[in-house]
Amino acid sequence: MNALSDIAARRASLLARLEAAARGAGRELDAVTLVAVSKLQPDDRIAAALAAGQRVFGENRVQEAQARWSARREALPDLRLRLIGPLQTNKAGDAAALFDAIDTLDREKLAVALAVAAQKLGRSPDILVQVNTGEEPQKAGVSPQEADAFIRLARETYSLPVKGLMCIPPLGEPPAMHFALLAKIAARNGLAELSMGMSGDFETAIRFGATQVRVGSALFGERE
Ligand SMILES: *Cc1c(COP(=O)(O)O)cnc(C)c1O
Numbered sequence: 001m002n003a004l005s006d007i008a009a010r011r012a013s014l015l016a017r018l019e020a021a022a023r024g025a026g027r028e029l030d031a032v033t034l035v036a037v038s039k040l041q042p043d044d045r046i047a048a049a050l051a052a053g054q055r056v057f058g059e060n061r062v063q064e065a066q067a068r069w070s071a072r073r074e075a076l077p078d079l080r081l082r083l084i085g086p087l088q089t090n091k092a093g094d095a096a097a098l099f100d101a102i103d104t105l106d107r108e109k110l111a112v113a114l115a116v117a118a119q120k121l122g123r124s125p126d127i128l129v130q131v132n133t134g135e136e137p138q139k140a141g142v143s144p145q146e147a148d149a150f151i152r153l154a155r156e157t158y159s160l161p162v163k164g165l166m167c168i169p170p171l172g173e174p175p176a177m178h179f180a181l182l183a184k185i186a187a188r189n190g191l192a193e194l195s196m197g198m199s200g201d202f203e204t205a206i207r208f209g210a211t212q213v214r215v216g217s218a219l220f221g222e223r224e
Contacts, residue, residue, distance in 0.1 A: 007045060008052035010219050011036075018213065021206040032206055035082055035195070037216030039064065040223040049219065050076070058103075058214050060085025062095050069098065083125075084166070084195070084214055086140050089113040093120065101126040103166040103195050105154060106140045115158040126163045128195055129154060131185060133178040134170035141167065147185045164193025164211070175201045179208035 011034075019029050037058040038046050046057075046068065055078050059065035062083070069081055082101040092113035095102055102125050105111060118124035129151055132141030142150045147165075154160045165186045169178035179196050186194055186209075197205025199218035206213065217223065 007048040021203040025207045033212045035214045041220045045220045056080045058082045058084040062091045093117040103128040104130045106130045111158045127160045128164045128166045130166045133167045164191045166195035183209040
């Protein structure tokens with residue numbers, strides 16, 4: 001099989017699994033969005049995913065995403081780009097201009113920078129707050145204990161359109177407890193969006209209420 005039919009077939013099977021997981025959890029079939037994580041993937045695979053009808057993509061670097069998507073945006077009015085990797089404050093302006101959503105707000109300095117960028121642009125991308133559910137020292141995200149106060153700060157002090165939460169559970173731990181914790185924090189803060197679950201665990205994430213699953217390698221193949 002060539003890359004194009006390969007990716008189309010994998011996408012169809014992922015969507016079928018996603019819908020089965022949603023149905024099994026008693027959720028609407030359209031309640032969960034497949035975010036195609038295109039970081040570090042060669043361009044022909046991106047083209048294949050687009051040809052197969054994929055429109056929501058996740059990138060983890062601003063510059064890589066600009067290079068790949070700036071020229072394509074015009075021709076694809078229904079394209080939706082999400083930043084799923086850490087964001088430096090000095091790139092907040094570029095990120096706010098390119099992305100429809102930034103899923104990794106995790107500190108006040110970045111909230112300030114995004115508020116300034118939104119002011120200049122006259123619009124803001126949707127914002128998710130990243131929560132470090134496993135409280136791993138090397139991982140980004142606010143701690144679960146700080147989450148409520150930080151969400152309030154982002155919404156009230158900086159007027160950011162916070163729509164939900166995102167997490168990356170610790171490697172090698174069963175993710176269910178982390179998904180459940182993220183869902184609980186979202187519920188008590190009245191947040192509807194939950195970005196959780198990747199290639200290896202998205203069905204579990206859907207059971208716990210994921211509204212977006214971030215799938216890279218299971219769609220595109222291994223990253224180069
Ligand atoms: C790379 C990445 C993914 C996708 O990982 P796969 O295992 O390839 O599905 C999901 N979320 C984040 C934050 C990532 O950086």
